[in-house]
Amino acid sequence: MKAEQRRSQIITLLEQKGSVLVDDLVERFGVSHVTIRKDLTELEARGLLHRTHGGATYTHKSLFNPSFREKVNLQQAEKQAIVQAALAYIEEADTLILDSGSTTLLLARLLKRHFRSLYIITNSIPIASELADTQWEILLTGGQLRHHSMALIGPAAVRILEAYHADKAFMCATGVSIGKGYTTPNPYEAQTKQAMLKAADTAIALVDSSKLGRATLASFAALSEVGLLITDTGAPPEFMAELERHGHACYRALPEGPSGVARAG
The missing domain is CATH 1.10.10.10 (Winged helix-like DNA-binding domain superfamily/Winged helix DNA-binding domain)
Known part of the structure; x- marks a missing residue:
């Protein structure tokens, strides 16, 4: 090992x-x-x-990886602003990959109120359950269950993702840093996230400000591999400016929602 x-x-x-x-x-x-x-x-x-x-x-x-139920209740206002901003990057009939996470679960709930037809690929059991009452096409990957994130991960999930193509992937992370890029606590979860990135034309990260400027165990994407980072107004200005100096597109979502998305820096 x-x-x-x-x-x-x-x-x-x-x-x-x-x-x-x-x-x-x-x-x-x-x-x-x-x-x-x-x-x-x-x-x-x-x-x-x-x-x-x-x-x-x-x-x-x-405590970088609290249980999924705990994470759903953390940074609620910030996450709501982030997912409101994410709506501006989604079109009717898109094929979307929704990474497992509390922020993407909030996005899934919001999508039901704004779109009639989407194709959703996800490794998240809560997201699949949330969208089960829609008429959309939902693909839930296989894989090993990671209890703390309620995600399906590992080689089986990767094989499924390699067979599909999506317009956009909405990704979560437990840390974002200049040196390590986007990180997660579990190497097998990192491999699954990498497969999501490869399957999508564009990757958009939805990460609240509490996760910026730190790294957890396993990197899954360099800054250059993510097309856009959407975070909230609590993001440290110095860190956001450093991200932009590295050529990373970053936006801070204001409480007003999609109409209040301000460029960082």
Whole structure:
């Protein structure tokens, strides 16, 4: 097993249990104490956990991947503004990829009020459920269920996405940074997101300002691979200006919705 795969599984265990012990990880992965301590040190350096005597725990800094139900209730006003702004980039009868996430779930709810016919490709069980009462064509990918995001991920999801083409992909991320681009806590989720990007003509990221200027475990897109970032007015001006200096198109969504989309900077 590669180091990044092992570290991803350590993070998953932390999500489930809240703490881990070095001895348990050594037994689970069949590696040395030195290797596990190196893994924990690396993950702590990324701000993803807090080292303790004999193990590791979550801290307030490492709650980067709260459960899906918790995420739906976070940054509500900002996310509503973002999805209102996203409507301006959607046309009737478009084929859309909707990435798994609380912001894209809000977008799905909004789409039902504004469009008669869309083709939706998604790996999100909540989004598929939300749109089940429409007459639209809905393709739910297969894959392994990631409980914390309620997403279907992994090789099976990638194979499905490779067989399809979409006009636009609306993507979520748990972090956006200059050096790492767009990131997510899980390498298999990152692979699925990469397949979404390849399947779409245009990628639009919907990311609230709380996720800007930081990176989580796995990168899935360079800044140049995303056509537009829509965020909110809480976005740090300096960071937004730096993104634009790197040639990344960025917009901050105002509370008024689609009519109030202001260019960052």
